[in-house]
Amino acid sequence: MVRRRGTYQIAIRDKQLICLFCQHNEFQHREVYMERVTLDEDEKEQLTLQSFTCTSCGDIRMFQEKNRFDQTSQKHVSIIEYIEVIKE
Numbered sequence: 001m002v003r004r005r006g007t008y009q010i011a012i013r014d015k016q017l018i019c020l021f022c023q024h025n026e027f028q029h030r031e032v033y034m035e036r037v038t039l040d041e042d043e044k045e046q047l048t049l050q051s052f053t054c055t056s057c058g059d060i061r062m063f064q065e066k067n068r069f070d071q072t073s074q075k076h077v078s079i080i081e082y083i084e085v086i087k088e
């Protein structure tokens with residue numbers, strides 16, 4: 001499991017992530033692995049999800065990391081952007 005230390009503001013596809021419950025915009029990150037069992041039980045799909053916990057109310061939202069092609073830099077970048085919040 002990967003965990004980033006600190007607090008982050010998150011942008012997904014250039015859209016700022018806002019907590020649905022308290023409208024807060026700072027989250028703690030960790031990566032979670034899940035196994036999704038398909039109808040054929042021998043077939044399991046491994047899912048990696050980025051989990052964001054609201055630092056204000058504790059609500060958790062999860063997203064699957066994907067890449068998109070960025071026209072400006074001409075390369076594939078993650079749809080999820082992390083902006084660290086520096087606390088004094």
Ligand SMILES: [Zn+2]
Pocket residue numbers: 019020021022023024054055056057058059
């Ligand atoms: Zn919240």
